[in-house]
Amino acid sequence: xxxTASANSExxxxxxxxxxxxxxxxxxxxxxxxVVLVLLPLGAVFGYLVYKGIGSINWAFLTQTPKPxxxxxxxxxNAIAGSAFILLIASVIGVPIGIGAGIxxxxxxxxxxGNVIRFTADVLNGVPSIVVGIVAYAIxxxxxxxxxxxAGGVALAIMMIPTITRTTEEMLLLVPNAVREAAYxxxxxxxxxxxxxTLRTATSGVITGVMLAFARVAGETAPLLFTAFGNQYWxxxxxxxxxxxxxxxxxxxxxxxxxxxxxxxAGALILIVLIVAAVSAVRIVAGRGMLKxxx
Amino acid sequence: xxxxxxxxxxxVVPNSETIPxxxxxxxxxxxxxxxxxxxxxxxxxxxxxxxxxxxxxxxxGSRLSWHAFGLKFFFRSEWxxxxxxxxxxxxxxxxxxxxxxxLLIAVPLAIGVAVFxxxxxxxxxxxxxxxxxxxxxxxxxxxxxxxxxFVLVPLLRQYGEPFCARYFGxxxxxxHRFGFQGPFEGPPYGIGMxxxxxxxxxMVVPIVSSITREVMTAVPQQQREAVLALGATRWEMxxxxxxxxxxxxxxxxxxxxxxxxxxxTMAVTMVIGNRPEIAxxxxxxxxxxxxxxxxxxxxxxxxxxxxxxxxxxxxxFIVTIIVNILAQFLVWTVTRGTVxxxxx
Numbered sequence: 001x002x003x004t005a006s007a008n009s010e011x012x013x014x015x016x017x018x019x020x021x022x023x024x025x026x027x028x029x030x031x032x033x034x035v036v037l038v039l040l041p042l043g044a045v046f047g048y049l050v051y052k053g054i055g056s057i058n059w060a061f062l063t064q065t066p067k068p069x070x071x072x073x074x075x076x077x078n079a080i081a082g083s084a085f086i087l088l089i090a091s092v093i094g095v096p097i098g099i100g101a102g103i104x105x106x107x108x109x110x111x112x113x114g115n116v117i118r119f120t121a122d123v124l125n126g127v128p129s130i131v132v133g134i135v136a137y138a139i140x141x142x143x144x145x146x147x148x149x150x151a152g153g154v155a156l157a158i159m160m161i162p163t164i165t166r167t168t169e170e171m172l173l174l175v176p177n178a179v180r181e182a183a184y185x186x187x188x189x190x191x192x193x194x195x196x197x198t199l200r201t202a203t204s205g206v207i208t209g210v211m212l213a214f215a216r217v218a219g220e221t222a223p224l225l226f227t228a229f230g231n232q233y234w235x236x237x238x239x240x241x242x243x244x245x246x247x248x249x250x251x252x253x254x255x256x257x258x259x260x261x262x263x264x265x266a267g268a269l270i271l272i273v274l275i276v277a278a279v280s281a282v283r284i285v286a287g288r289g290m291l292k293x294x295x
Numbered sequence: 296x297x298x299x300x301x302x303x304x305x306x307v308v309p310n311s312e313t314i315p316x317x318x319x320x321x322x323x324x325x326x327x328x329x330x331x332x333x334x335x336x337x338x339x340x341x342x343x344x345x346x347x348x349x350x351x352x353x354x355x356g357s358r359l360s361w362h363a364f365g366l367k368f369f370f371r372s373e374w375x376x377x378x379x380x381x382x383x384x385x386x387x388x389x390x391x392x393x394x395x396x397x398l399l400i401a402v403p404l405a406i407g408v409a410v411f412x413x414x415x416x417x418x419x420x421x422x423x424x425x426x427x428x429x430x431x432x433x434x435x436x437x438x439x440x441x442x443x444x445f446v447l448v449p450l451l452r453q454y455g456e457p458f459c460a461r462y463f464g465x466x467x468x469x470x471h472r473f474g475f476q477g478p479f480e481g482p483p484y485g486i487g488m489x490x491x492x493x494x495x496x497x498m499v500v501p502i503v504s505s506i507t508r509e510v511m512t513a514v515p516q517q518q519r520e521a522v523l524a525l526g527a528t529r530w531e532m533x534x535x536x537x538x539x540x541x542x543x544x545x546x547x548x549x550x551x552x553x554x555x556x557x558x559x560t561m562a563v564t565m566v567i568g569n570r571p572e573i574a575x576x577x578x579x580x581x582x583x584x585x586x587x588x589x590x591x592x593x594x595x596x597x598x599x600x601x602x603x604x605x606x607x608x609x610x611x612f613i614v615t616i617i618v619n620i621l622a623q624f625l626v627w628t629v630t631r632g633t634v635x636x637x638x639x
Contacts, residue, residue, distance in 0.1 A: 020528050027530035031415055034407025035424065038504075041497045042431050045442045052445075100338025108332060109339065117339045120346050126619035127349060127612060128558025130585045134592070134608045138352040147593075158345055165342060191331030219435020222560035222585070226593040246437045253441045254565060261445070268438045279433050283426065 046272075053269030056262045066232050066248075072259060076267050078234045082149070082243035086228055087218060089153025089238065094160035095210055099199075101161070102168025102206075107194055109169075118169075125162035132158050133223035141227060149235070149242035152228030156220060160213040167209025171202040208282050215278040219271055221246040245271050349612065357606035359599050368606060374571040376595075381603035383610070385571040389488070389581035390611075393563060394556035396492025396577070397499050402549055404496075405503035406538075412504075413511045414533050425508070432501035440565030443494045448566055451493075452485030456578055459489075476575040484568070489577040491567040495559060499552040506551055506626060510544030511537055513630040540629075547625030554618040558611060560585040584611050 060075050067074030101121070105114050136155035141147055175198050183193040199206065221244075224230075229241040230251065245267055252264035360368065364381060371382020412424050459479045467477025514537050522536035538545070568580020569590060584607045595601045 016526075016528060020531070024528040024530040027410075027533070028415055031407045031411035034404045035411050038404055038408050038428060038431070038500050042427065044446065045434060045438065048442055048446055049438070097338050097341050100335050101342050104335035104339035108335060114339075117342055121342050122623060123616055123619065124342060124346055124349075126554055126558075126615055127346075128560070128585060128615055130558065130560045130588050131349065131353070131608045131612045134356070134588065134605055135349045135352045137592070138356055139348065161342060161345065189325075190328050192327075194331070215433055219437060221435070221437040222589055225589055229593065246435060249441060250437050250561060250565070253437075253444055264441055268441050271435065272438060275433055275435065276430070279430065 049265065049269045049272055052262070052265035053267075056266035057269065061263065061266055065234060066263075069257060069260075074263075076243075076245065076248055076263065076270075078231065079243040079245045079248040079267065080270065082228070082231065082235065083218070083245040085236070086149055086152040086156060086224070086242060086244055087214070089149060090156035090160060090217060091210075091214070093153060094157035094213070095164060097157075098161045098164025098210075098213070099168050099206060101165040102172065102209075103194060103199065105165065105169040106172035107190075107198070118166075121162040121165045124158070125166070128222075129159060129220055130222040133225060133227055136223060136227045144239060146239070147227060147229035147241040148239045149228055150238045152224045152242065152244065155223035155227045156217040159217050159220065159223065163213035163216060164209050167212065168202075168206050171205030171209065172198055174205065175201045204285050208285055211278050211282045211285075215275050215282070218275055218278070219246050221250050225250075353605060353609040353612055357602055357609050359602035360606040361602075363599060364603075368603070369610065372571075372573060376591075376597070376600050379597060379599050381600070383584070383603075383607050385573050386582050386584040386587050386607060387610075388573050389567065390557055390583040390585070392488060392581070393491040393495055393567065393583055394553055396488065397495030397556045398549060398553060400493065400496035401499040401503055401552060405500045405548075405552070406507055406545065408500070408504045409507035409511060410533055410538075413508055414529070414537065425505075428501050428504055431497065432505075436498070436559060436561040437565075439494055439498060440562040443490060443562060443566045447494060448485040448490050450485075451490055452483050456483030456485065456489065460578075470575065476579075478575065478577050481574075481576045481578045483578055484580065486566055486568045487578050487580045488567065488574075491563045491581070491583070492577070494562045494566055495556045498559060498562065499556050502555055503548045503552040506548030507541070507545050510541040510548070510626060510629045513544070514540045544626045544629030547622045547627075547629070550618055550622035550625065554615050554622060557618065558585055558615050560589050564589050584608075 060073055061077075062075060062080070063077050064073070064075040065078045066076070101117065105118060108114070109117060132155050136151050136158065140151035140154050144151070179201060180193055180198060183197045184190075188197070224244050224247050228244050228247065230247040231241045231243040233243075235242045249264050249267045249271065252260040252267070255261070360381065364371065368381065369383050369387060371380075372384040373380045373382045374385065375381070408424075408428060412421060412428075416424060456479075460483065463479045464477070467480045470477040470480075518536045518540060519532055522532040527535065563583055564586035567583060567586060569582050569586060570580040571582045571587070572579070574581065588604050588608055588611075592601070592604050595604055
């Protein structure tokens with residue numbers, strides 16, 4: 001140990017036994033090794049996606065529908081559009097309900113009943129996606145009589161709602177009470193205060209929550225298997241089976257054809273780029289501070 | 296305490312010309328307030344109704360199968376759609392074994408990562424590392440499955456499984472004595488329980504490590520300083536000062552990871568082999584509750600077949616709910632009273 005100028009250096013540098021120093025070093029090494037081991041698959045997944053996928057993305061892939069087995073070419077245009085369509089339906093249903101429930105919890109739900117809803121939202125968050133698929137099948141597909149984009153949208157909306165609810169609540173609670181009181185002091189009514197003052201102040205935080213929910217369901221496959229079902233052709237009707245990027249990746253990945261495997265990688269690359277873009281956007285928005293207008 | 300308090304209506308409206316007009320006229324309506332409150336309440340009730348709907352649909356859908364097989368459904372291993380004989384035991388076994396395997400691999404890694412990020416790594420590395428591990432959670436299940444089919448499974452078939460068989464093959468001797476197949480016995484297909492366990496482990500790590508990070512952050516700084524002041528090394532400080540205080544929360548994180556592993560569908564379906572058999576060997580193909588629903592639901596002919604699948608879904612729902620509630624309770628016992636917002 002180097003000599004330090006401190007007065008009681010003899011106490012501070014009391015010898016540490018080899019065993020203790022060794023185990024300290026070992027623990028540090030083990031933790032660092034764990035980090036490497038965890039980052040390895042991450043790197044491998046991204047590496048393979050780019051390596052295998054980038055060569056198969058071309059204009060045809062982005063603009064054409066799938067070709068029959070044996071014919072080269074074709075693309076996933078209808079699946080990309082279908083995913084966007086289903087996600088749009090899910091957002092139209094899920095975002096208002098999620099934000100509304102979040103507002104209720106933050107502004108009116110500081111009581112026992114609010115706790116019940118809070119708990120239920122957490123329960124809903126833990127429901128396996130495949131079970132959500134069964135329920136969407138039972139309430140939409142069975143009543144309509146066939147698979148549809150709407151059923152897929154409902155399934156994804158059910159999965160979006162709890163995430164949006166809880167983040168909206170959290171963000172609204174971050175808004176200082178003084179901001180609300182200032183609005184009341186001006187004679188603004190409660191609903192107007194909530195919408196144009198509180199919610200407005202927390203906007204970036206609420207958007208973060210919506211984007212997180214969006215990223216979470218964008219790649220979901222299991223709840224779409226027997227709701228949206230998939231489709232080889234274009235579809236813009238809300239009550240018809242619709243292709244989705246994740247479904248297409250799944251069915252191509254388990255198929256025995258090399259050409260389809262190639263396209264599965266390409267589709268996966270597009271899907272992951274979209275999701276990472278969404279997550280990074282969240283990171284940037286969140287990093288700028290939740291409450292720009294509050295202070 | 297947040298949340299607005301009701302305000303008394305001012306008796307005298309002072310000098311209404313100086314107050315901006317729109318705010319006063321738009322804001323003075325008591326009816327509008329009532330409507331808004333009601334609309335928000337309706338959204339909140341939607342959440343309640345959704346869970347109610349899920350429970351109702353699952354129970355009513357599985358009634359047929361419940362009447363036909365009763366509780367024995369979960370202890371029969373027959374799965375014969377042609378003769379309408381159904382038992383869920385192979386799926387329950389597959390789900391439990393693959394999840395257990397996943398936790399066995401993931402938990403030490405996840406705790407290691409959390410310890411490194413919160414206690415050891417330099418400050419500038421903290422943010423990027425936390426972000427990268429969370430990125431693992433953002434990758435969709437189907438992409439993990441795709442990667443596993445074309446990268447992980449061939450690796451296992453060529454190197455991983457022969458390696459295990461050579462160096463851990465001796466376990467077969469012990470297993471045979473009890474009348475089982477050894478855990479590393481049989482032809483190395485690549486596809487099977489081991490592949491499912493590994494891919495699940497990769498998917499579970501970010502959840503366990505982010506919860507562990509959260510509860511470790513919630514341990515008061517004074518604990519660390521106190522232990523360090525007694526002359527402890529850094530590892531001794533982490534072990535006695537941090538991990539011991541956070542253990543209930545860490546257990547909660549592990550159980551939350553279990554909940555995710557139990558319900559995970561796509562990646563497992565793509566690599567587990569989908570054969571409804573109970574095999575002791577990790578090299579053998581299996582089947583899980585979630586993947587049998589994923590594979591057979593849209594092709595299920597006959598009401599009782601569909602009903603049996605929904606009953607599996609109901610069982611999965613009940614188990615994951617219990618597991619999640621338990622996990623949240625455990626995390627709460629550590630983080631209560633602290634404002635732990637390390638996520639988001």
